[in-house]
Amino acid sequence: MKYFLTSALTKGLVGQILTFIVSYGLIRNFRKTVSGWEVPAPELSGWQAPYDEPAMVLATIISLFGFLLACGVVSDWLKMMAGQKPHLKHGAQGKPEWTRYINIDVNHKVIGIQYGLNSIFILLVGGLLAILFRLELALPGLQFLQDGSQYNTLFSAHGIIMIAAIFAGVGAMTNYLGPVLIGASDMSFPRLNAFSYWVGVPSAVILLAGIFMGGWDTGWVGYPTHSTTTQMIGVQMFLLGFYLNGFSSIASGLNMVVTAVYMRAKGMSYFRMPIFVWAAVAASILQATTTQTVGVALTMVVAQRTLGMNFFTPVISPELLAAGVPAGDPILFQHIFWFYSHPAVYVWILPGLGIISELLPVFTRKPLFGYKWIALSSIGIALVGMLVWAHHMLTSSMPPAWKIPFMLSTLLVAVPTGVKFFSWLATIWEGKMRFPTPMLFVLGAISVFLLGGLSGPILGTIATDMHLHDTYFVVGHFHATIFGGFVFPFFAAIYYWFPKITGKMYDELLGKIHFWIMVPGFWVMSLLQMRVGVLGMRRRIADYGSDLGIQVEHALITVATLAIGWSILIMLYNLITSARKEELAPENPWESRSPEFLAPSPLPEFNYLAPIEVVGEPYDYGLEGATYAVVPTPAGD
Amino acid sequence: MSDHSHSEAKSPVVDKTVYRKGFNTFIALAVLTAIEYFVGIxxxxxxxxxxxxxxxxxxxxxxxxxxxxxxxxGDHH
Amino acid sequence: MAVAHGHDDHHHGELHNPMEPTRQEQIVMNRFGLWLFCFSEVFLFMALLAARFYLWRDPVQGALRPELEQGPALIFTCVLLVSSWFMNRAEVASANEDMKTFNQSLAMTFVMGLIFLLGVIFYEWGLGLAHPHILPTDGAFGAVFFAMTGMHAIHVITGLIFVAIVWRNGNLGHYSREDHWGVEACAIYWHYVDLVWIFFYPAIYLIGIGVHIPGH
Incomplete structure (x- = not known):
C-alpha cells in the first residue's frame, strides 16, 4: 500500500487532478473578472453550459503537464536541460519487483507489460460499454437507457476507448518483442519509450472523464459540423484525449524505427530480421507520420469550438461573403481525419499479421513461405494505406472524379494482403501441424481476418458502398478485420510468450475453452451484424423497428457478445492463476528457433547475458543443421 | 566538419572555410527570398x-x- | 510477471548493461531520431498547407489569399533567415570549441528569433494594435492564417527555449569538439523551424489572388 501511494502512477493522477482543478478555477475566474481581453465565446445560441468550456479545454491541456511533472517521467530531461548528466536507472531501485509496473521504468520489457496491462484494463472498460449497449439493442424499443444521447455516448466512448486499448496493445507487442527479437538490450531511446507510455495514461484518463463530463454523441470520428456544434461538451475531452494519445503513438513509432535500424544483433541483415519486426516497423512508420495529421484535424475542431475559428462551417457573415472571403468546409475535416484514421487501422493490424507470420512456421514446423514477399508486403500495405483514405467518403459531396482513383487504390490493398494470405496457406500446406492454444488463435485470426478482408472490397466499391455505407455491414466488416488483425493475434502472442514473460506455463485446457467460446461467438456476431446491415439496420442508432424482421439476429448478436466477454474473463483467470503457479515452464516449450529462447525465462534485465550473433535464416524449421542465432560464449556465471 | 581541422584544437584559423560556407549559403538564401518576393508581387x-x-x-x-x-x-554495421 | 530475478539484482542497486551503446553510437541514433521527428512534423505542416490550399480557393478564380501587408512579412522572414545563419555559425563554433563566437552567435539567434516571434504576435496577429489586420473569426482566412502562424509560433517558442538552454549549457562548458550533440540538435531543430517558414511564407503571403477582408 505504501509503495502504491508513493508510485509514479498515484503521483501523476493526483498531480493531474490537482492541476486541473486549480487551473480550471483560475482560468474561469480570470475570464469572469478580466473583461479587457475578451475570449470569443463559441457560437452556440441559447445554451447554458454547465461548465466554462474554454476554461475546461485549457485546464485539461495543463492537467497533462501536471501529470507528467508529478509522475516524474520528464525529470531526467529537465536535469539535462539544467546541465546535469543523469544516467539511466535500471532495476527496481530497492523496492519490490511489482512496483516497477506502476513506477517510471526505462526497461522496454517493463514498459511492454505496462502497455499490456493498460491495454487489457481499457479493453475491459470498452468491452463493458459494448455489452451495455448490446443489451439495449437485444430487443426493439428502449430497454433501460433514458434517451438516445446516452446510447450515443456509450457507442462513441466504446469506439475511442477500444482504439486507445488497441494502440496500447500494439505498444505492448512492439515494445516487449521488438528489442528482444532483434537481439538488443533495449530500445534506442529508453526515456522516450517511458514517456510514450506515460503520456498515454493521462490521455486515457481524459477520455474516460469525458463520459462523465457531459458525454459526447459524435461517434469516434467526431465529424463537424456536428462536433463543432453539439451541446454535449464531453466532446472536448474526447478530442483532447484522442489528440494527446497521438504523442504516445508518434514517440513510440519513431523509437521503434530507429531501434530496428541501429540496434540489430551482429549478422542480422534486414532480410534476416524476424518477420514481426518488419511488420512493427511498417506500423511504426505510419504511427510516426500520419498521426500528425489527425492532430491537426482535432486541434481545428477544438479551435473552432473554443475560439470561433471557422474551418468547417460552410456559412459566414454576409459581409465577408460579399467581399469574397471563403468559408469553411466540413469535407476538409474528413480528408485530414481519414488520412490518419485509415492508416491507423493498418497500425493495428500490421503487428497482428506479423504475429501470425511469426508463429505459423513454429507450429507447422516448416519454413515461412516467401519471407521477403511478406516482409515487403507489410511495407506495401503501409504505403498503399496512405493513399486510400477517401474511400470512407464515397457517399460524401466529394467530387465524383476523385472517388474512382480512391476506389482503385483501395482495391489495390488487397494485393499485398493477398500475398500474406497465400504465404500463410503455403506455410500450412503439408506442415506437421501442432495445435496448442497460440496456434488455435493464429488459425482463428486467419479465418476471421479472411471474413473481414472479403467484406472489404464490397465496401470499397462505389456502387455497393452507396447501399451499405453507415449500415451494420460496416460494423461487421470492421470488427472482423480488427479481431482478425489485432485481437486474436494479440491473444495468440500473449499465450505464446506467456512462458517467456513469466517463466510459468498457462493452463492449456482453459486456453482451449477460451478459444472455442470466442471464435464461434465472434463468427456469429460478425456475420449477423453484416446480415442485419444488409437488411437495413443503420449503425449508431439506439432502436430499430420490430417490422424490420431482425429481432432474432439482434438477440443472437447480444448473446454472442456476452459469450466473447465471458471467454476473455476466462483468459484473465487463466493468466493470473498460472502466473502464480510454482511449477516452472520448460525452457523452450514451442521448440522455437527465435533468439529470445536462447535466453533464460523470465528474461534478464538486459535480455541476453552476452550479445548474440545471427548465423542463418530465421525460419528454416525442419531443415537439418540450420541455425538462426547463437550465443558466442556466455559471460561469467 | 571537424575533418577540416588539422591537429590542434583551438585554432580558429582553420575553420574560416566552414564559416564562409555558411555565409555563402545565407547570401544565396537571401537572394532567393528576394526573387521570391518579386515573383510573388x-x-x-x-x-x-x-x-x-x-x-x-x-x-x-x-x-x-x-x-x-x-x-x-550513419551506419555502424 | 517479473522481468528479472536472481541473476544480477540486489547488489548495489546499480545494474550495468553489457550491450549499452557507446556515446558515439547513441549520437548517431539521436541524429536519425531527430530527423525522423522532423519528417513526422512534415505531415503536421502538410496538413495545414492542405487546409490552406483546400479552403483558400475560389471555384472560378483558383487560389486566394488574404490581402496582408507585404513589407513587415518580408522583414520578419529575413529576420528568421538571419537567425538561421547565426545558428549555423554557433554550431560551427562549438564544433571547433570557439566559445566566443558560439556565445555571440547563439545570443544573436535568440534575439532574431524573439524579434520574429514578437513581430508575428504583436504585428501580424494585431495583439496590441487598435485595428488588427485579420481576426481568427474572419472566415477561412482568419482560421487558417492563425492555425498556420500559430502552429509555427509554437515551434519558434520551443526553439527559443532550446536555444536558451543550449546557450547556458554551452557557457558552462558542456560541449566539446567530440560531443556537441546538444548544439547540433538545437541547430537542426532551429533550421527546421526556418524550413517550415520557407514554405509557409509564400503559401500565406504570395500565392493566389489577394482578397481584401472587410472591416479592417
Whole structure:
C-alpha cells in the first residue's frame, strides 16, 4: 500500500487532478473578472453550459503537464536541460519487483507489460460499454437507457476507448518483442519509450472523464459540423484525449524505427530480421507520420469550438461573403481525419499479421513461405494505406472524379494482403501441424481476418458502398478485420510468450475453452451484424423497428457478445492463476528457433547475458543443421 | 566538419572555410527570398514560388542541417 | 510477471548493461531520431498547407489569399533567415570549441528569433494594435492564417527555449569538439523551424489572388 501511494502512477493522477482543478478555477475566474481581453465565446445560441468550456479545454491541456511533472517521467530531461548528466536507472531501485509496473521504468520489457496491462484494463472498460449497449439493442424499443444521447455516448466512448486499448496493445507487442527479437538490450531511446507510455495514461484518463463530463454523441470520428456544434461538451475531452494519445503513438513509432535500424544483433541483415519486426516497423512508420495529421484535424475542431475559428462551417457573415472571403468546409475535416484514421487501422493490424507470420512456421514446423514477399508486403500495405483514405467518403459531396482513383487504390490493398494470405496457406500446406492454444488463435485470426478482408472490397466499391455505407455491414466488416488483425493475434502472442514473460506455463485446457467460446461467438456476431446491415439496420442508432424482421439476429448478436466477454474473463483467470503457479515452464516449450529462447525465462534485465550473433535464416524449421542465432560464449556465471 | 581541422584544437584559423560556407549559403538564401518576393508581387506564379521554396529548402537541409551526416556518419554495421 | 530475478539484482542497486551503446553510437541514433521527428512534423505542416490550399480557393478564380501587408512579412522572414545563419555559425563554433563566437552567435539567434516571434504576435496577429489586420473569426482566412502562424509560433517558442538552454549549457562548458550533440540538435531543430517558414511564407503571403477582408 505504501509503495502504491508513493508510485509514479498515484503521483501523476493526483498531480493531474490537482492541476486541473486549480487551473480550471483560475482560468474561469480570470475570464469572469478580466473583461479587457475578451475570449470569443463559441457560437452556440441559447445554451447554458454547465461548465466554462474554454476554461475546461485549457485546464485539461495543463492537467497533462501536471501529470507528467508529478509522475516524474520528464525529470531526467529537465536535469539535462539544467546541465546535469543523469544516467539511466535500471532495476527496481530497492523496492519490490511489482512496483516497477506502476513506477517510471526505462526497461522496454517493463514498459511492454505496462502497455499490456493498460491495454487489457481499457479493453475491459470498452468491452463493458459494448455489452451495455448490446443489451439495449437485444430487443426493439428502449430497454433501460433514458434517451438516445446516452446510447450515443456509450457507442462513441466504446469506439475511442477500444482504439486507445488497441494502440496500447500494439505498444505492448512492439515494445516487449521488438528489442528482444532483434537481439538488443533495449530500445534506442529508453526515456522516450517511458514517456510514450506515460503520456498515454493521462490521455486515457481524459477520455474516460469525458463520459462523465457531459458525454459526447459524435461517434469516434467526431465529424463537424456536428462536433463543432453539439451541446454535449464531453466532446472536448474526447478530442483532447484522442489528440494527446497521438504523442504516445508518434514517440513510440519513431523509437521503434530507429531501434530496428541501429540496434540489430551482429549478422542480422534486414532480410534476416524476424518477420514481426518488419511488420512493427511498417506500423511504426505510419504511427510516426500520419498521426500528425489527425492532430491537426482535432486541434481545428477544438479551435473552432473554443475560439470561433471557422474551418468547417460552410456559412459566414454576409459581409465577408460579399467581399469574397471563403468559408469553411466540413469535407476538409474528413480528408485530414481519414488520412490518419485509415492508416491507423493498418497500425493495428500490421503487428497482428506479423504475429501470425511469426508463429505459423513454429507450429507447422516448416519454413515461412516467401519471407521477403511478406516482409515487403507489410511495407506495401503501409504505403498503399496512405493513399486510400477517401474511400470512407464515397457517399460524401466529394467530387465524383476523385472517388474512382480512391476506389482503385483501395482495391489495390488487397494485393499485398493477398500475398500474406497465400504465404500463410503455403506455410500450412503439408506442415506437421501442432495445435496448442497460440496456434488455435493464429488459425482463428486467419479465418476471421479472411471474413473481414472479403467484406472489404464490397465496401470499397462505389456502387455497393452507396447501399451499405453507415449500415451494420460496416460494423461487421470492421470488427472482423480488427479481431482478425489485432485481437486474436494479440491473444495468440500473449499465450505464446506467456512462458517467456513469466517463466510459468498457462493452463492449456482453459486456453482451449477460451478459444472455442470466442471464435464461434465472434463468427456469429460478425456475420449477423453484416446480415442485419444488409437488411437495413443503420449503425449508431439506439432502436430499430420490430417490422424490420431482425429481432432474432439482434438477440443472437447480444448473446454472442456476452459469450466473447465471458471467454476473455476466462483468459484473465487463466493468466493470473498460472502466473502464480510454482511449477516452472520448460525452457523452450514451442521448440522455437527465435533468439529470445536462447535466453533464460523470465528474461534478464538486459535480455541476453552476452550479445548474440545471427548465423542463418530465421525460419528454416525442419531443415537439418540450420541455425538462426547463437550465443558466442556466455559471460561469467 | 571537424575533418577540416588539422591537429590542434583551438585554432580558429582553420575553420574560416566552414564559416564562409555558411555565409555563402545565407547570401544565396537571401537572394532567393528576394526573387521570391518579386515573383510573388509582379509575376504571381504558384509553380515558380513552390520551386523557389523547394530550392531554398534543399539548401537549408544540405548545408545548415547537414542531412548528409545521416549516411556519412550513419551506419555502424 | 517479473522481468528479472536472481541473476544480477540486489547488489548495489546499480545494474550495468553489457550491450549499452557507446556515446558515439547513441549520437548517431539521436541524429536519425531527430530527423525522423522532423519528417513526422512534415505531415503536421502538410496538413495545414492542405487546409490552406483546400479552403483558400475560389471555384472560378483558383487560389486566394488574404490581402496582408507585404513589407513587415518580408522583414520578419529575413529576420528568421538571419537567425538561421547565426545558428549555423554557433554550431560551427562549438564544433571547433570557439566559445566566443558560439556565445555571440547563439545570443544573436535568440534575439532574431524573439524579434520574429514578437513581430508575428504583436504585428501580424494585431495583439496590441487598435485595428488588427485579420481576426481568427474572419472566415477561412482568419482560421487558417492563425492555425498556420500559430502552429509555427509554437515551434519558434520551443526553439527559443532550446536555444536558451543550449546557450547556458554551452557557457558552462558542456560541449566539446567530440560531443556537441546538444548544439547540433538545437541547430537542426532551429533550421527546421526556418524550413517550415520557407514554405509557409509564400503559401500565406504570395500565392493566389489577394482578397481584401472587410472591416479592417
Amino acid at each position: 509582379y509575376l504571381p506564379s504558384a509553380v515558380l514560388l513552390i520551386l523557389l521554396a523547394v530550392a531554398k529548402a534543399a539548401l537549408v537541409m544540405n548545408v545548415f542541417m547537414g542531412i548528409t551526416k545521416l549516411w556519412r556518419e
